[in-house]
Amino acid sequence: MADGRPLPRFQPRRELGRTGFRVTAVGIGDLADRTVPLDQCVATLRRAMDSGLNLVDTAPGYEDGYSEEIVGAALRGRREEMFVIDKIDFLDQPVTPQVETSLGRLKLDAVDLFVFHNVSELAVWERLAAPDGGMAELGRCIQAGKARFRGISSHHPDVLRAALETGLCDVVMFPVGPFCHPRYVEEILPLAREKGVGTVCFKTFGAGKLLGDTEGYGRPLEARPRGKVSSGGHESSTPSLPHLSVEECVHYTLTVDPDVALLGMSFTNEQDAALTAAAAFQRLTLEQLADVRRRAALAIEGKGKVWWNPSV
Numbered sequence: 001m002a003d004g005r006p007l008p009r010f011q012p013r014r015e016l017g018r019t020g021f022r023v024t025a026v027g028i029g030d031l032a033d034r035t036v037p038l039d040q041c042v043a044t045l046r047r048a049m050d051s052g053l054n055l056v057d058t059a060p061g062y063e064d065g066y067s068e069e070i071v072g073a074a075l076r077g078r079r080e081e082m083f084v085i086d087k088i089d090f091l092d093q094p095v096t097p098q099v100e101t102s103l104g105r106l107k108l109d110a111v112d113l114f115v116f117h118n119v120s121e122l123a124v125w126e127r128l129a130a131p132d133g134g135m136a137e138l139g140r141c142i143q144a145g146k147a148r149f150r151g152i153s154s155h156h157p158d159v160l161r162a163a164l165e166t167g168l169c170d171v172v173m174f175p176v177g178p179f180c181h182p183r184y185v186e187e188i189l190p191l192a193r194e195k196g197v198g199t200v201c202f203k204t205f206g207a208g209k210l211l212g213d214t215e216g217y218g219r220p221l222e223a224r225p226r227g228k229v230s231s232g233g234h235e236s237s238t239p240s241l242p243h244l245s246v247e248e249c250v251h252y253t254l255t256v257d258p259d260v261a262l263l264g265m266s267f268t269n270e271q272d273a274a275l276t277a278a279a280a281f282q283r284l285t286l287e288q289l290a291d292v293r294r295r296a297a298l299a300i301e302g303k304g305k306v307w308w309n310p311s312v
Helices: 038-050 066-075 093-104 122-129 134-143 157-166 180-193 244-255 268-279 284-302
Strands: 026-027 056-057 083-088 111-116 147-153 169-177 196-204 212-215 226-231 233-237 260-263
Touching: 026 268, 038 066, 038 083, 038 268, 056 066, 066 093, 066 122, 083 093, 093 111, 093 122, 093 134, 111 134, 111 169, 122 134, 122 157, 134 147, 134 169, 134 260, 147 157, 157 169, 169 180, 180 196, 244 268, 244 284, 260 268
Parallel strands: 026 056, 026 260, 056 083, 083 111, 111 147, 147 169, 169 196, 196 260
Antiparallel strands: 226 233
16 A cells, blocks of 8 residues: 555456456556646556456547557556457447557557547447448457457447347446446346346446546536635535445445456556455345435536436
8 A cells, every 4th residue: 555555455346248358346547637647647557456347448539649558668567467458439430440540559569459439328339339330440440450359338228238239249347336327226237137148337436427527537616615614713615415335336336246346546546445345255145236326316406417427
């Protein structure tokens, strides 16, 4: 830990769908901040790898390629121990040039999985799944040795169901957390298991909304309710919005049990909190799950759009 104690150690626990790769229950989410030097970001990522985490996710759009540079540098000498996910951001453009550009930033010959990023409309998925669409082109990239598997990330259960039914995806990525639509857990997770498709899930912390007063990813609230408290005879303003704890969020997602819970851990204090919570995991009861969901609805109210849930 940042105070000198070591991070908890994690061991692979199950295969990620039909990939044959045994993954840890927790994965390393986007790690990129252009205000932080590259070597510091690399050291932070390797710190998570040193704790045993063996899946890392990146994308060209994360800090305009900086995330890929960080991941590539952190993987040098350690590529074989990691399952590497990258993304195709531009869904209406040729796939191969995007794949090659990402591999160039990573300085890798191949990644384990490329997914089409944020495929959240059925019409977009149908174009990708067409015989001459993006999934077919990505399949040719796999045949050429530039990746091993393919899939999508999505913010809509209808799209995920359609993708799973086609058999074209080896892994799907989607939201699972205390404030995520129940269809993701009740419908998509079981269907993916039935089809032998790996599940990598995000939004455990609701883009940070569940932990703090933010519109998401650290953006300040436009209008922030505040209350008055007295301390030592002096009044000062303090946030009045409810929050969940890191432990509650992590234990909720691990109880729901995707193959991998992808957690953002860009700084050592975030790693300390997330991995300590994961190491202390105890499965929640149905009553506890319901209570966390109830309080998550209160904690997210007034914090802007929840873009990862379908509107209907």
